[in-house]
Amino acid sequence: MTFARHDHCDDLDTLPRVPAWVTSARVENLEDVAFLSGAALAHLHLLFARDDVPHALLRERLALRAAEACVAFSGRPERVGELRDAVHLLRPGDLPGPAGETYLSWRRAAERPVSVKALGRALPSLDPRQIAEWFDAGSGAPVSRAAMVLEATLTEAPRAEVPALILADAALAEALGWDHVVPLLATSLKRADLRKRGEDLRLAFYRAVVTSAIETMRVAADLTRRAAHLKAVAPKLRAKGAGDAVEMFLTRDVIAPSALPLPDRAARRLCDRLVDLGAIREMTGRDTFRLYGV
Template sequence: MTFGPPDHISDLDTLPRMPVWVTSARAETLEDVAFLSGAALNHLHLVLGRAEVPQALLRDRIALRAAEACLAFSGRSERAGELRDAVHLLRPGDLPGPAGETYLHWRRSVEWPVSIKALDRALPTIEPGQIAAWLDAGKGARVCRGVMVLETVLTEAPRTDVAALILADTAIAQALGWDHLVPLLAAGLKRADLRKRGDDLRFACHRALISSAVEAVRLSTELARRAAHLKAVAPKLRAKGAGEAVDMFLTRDAVAPSALPLPDRAARRLCDRLVELGAVRELTGRDTFRLYGV
């Protein structure tokens, strides 16, 4: 596989920016916040349709934020670095622990196109029939479907915050015609919001979607630039297997050198070279057990 620099790297600046009136408006009523969340989701829909945006990488990074939020809801303190360690430094036979499991639920939920089978992989402790039944609870307008799924799951299974939020995001993705789930609700909600019902929950979810869509658009622009740079420097890499390694960096939030399709020493050299070229970053700040990402 070969890569070349984008024909017009400056074209990345043409990615549509979220209108200021969406980010600065203060919604006081359910009608107002619903209008703004619709505008924000429509704008995100346009950005997600752009070829410059590394979609799998974007979803994987947003999944990390969703996992952080869910752990905070349950009173745990693990942050992004600890979650990356829990998953990416696992050895065969190791268990990821509760925090790592939460992160894996979210990572698996965004990895495959939306389907009951894919959700069963992400939520293996829930019967596929139950997953389908909860998704069927979503009726009405697009965001309302997600809110109804969230409320139904939280009411019937109060201790399943992660599953409830994954299925609610799934309902919204299906309503918007997206092939993959994009985690949006968890990072924008507060712990107290999960106890709300009816219009109060709808208001909180619309508000969460606005803030998360704004952040997703910002992150899309950032990752599009960084991905373009990685593709531009890829021809300078001499190591055998470098093309496959670049593909991994373009689809994963973090990569351990041991996961790359190269011998250990060659993998570490490749990562160091990519850091020198400004194409990836070392994410841990450690001298050993390092992780790298775009």
């Protein structure tokens, strides 16, 4: 596979940005916070319509952050590095552990178009009929619907925080007309927010949407710039299978060299070459069991 050479600097300058009156406003009442969240979501909607944004990669990176937040909610010590290791260094027959399972749930939820079947794949411990019931529990405007889905889920299953947050993000995505779950809520909600109900919960959701939209814009701009550079250097690669490897880096948070479609030594050389070119980064800081990503 070949990639055209482009200078994406001008394109990146046109990425939509949340205006300062959204990011700097300090409001407390439900109506005003709802208005700000709507403005933030409108800008995200424009961002997700861009072809130059690496959408799958962005969702993977947001899924990792959501998983980290959920693991912290549960009181476990694992953070980003441990979550990556738990999933990407798994050997056949190994189990990822509770934190790894949380990460896998978020990854699976975000990688396929929104549907009850896809949500069932992400949440295999739940009955599909229960997933469908909770997923349909919300109504009204997108953020209100998402809050109602989380409330319905946690009312019936108070310890099902990960499923509740995944279903809430799925309901938000469907209500907004997005094809995929975009993990937004978990990273900006506090654990205490999950115990709120009614208007208090909606207020927490509106605030979380504003905060997450701002951060998502920042992450998207960074990944879009990095992805553009990776595409620009791809024609310099001579290794057989390098094009498929580049495609993998453009869609996944991190990759172990052993997962690339090349012999082990060639895969390691390709990763080193891409690091030298500034196209990918080594994410662990280790000399062995390394993971690489954009």
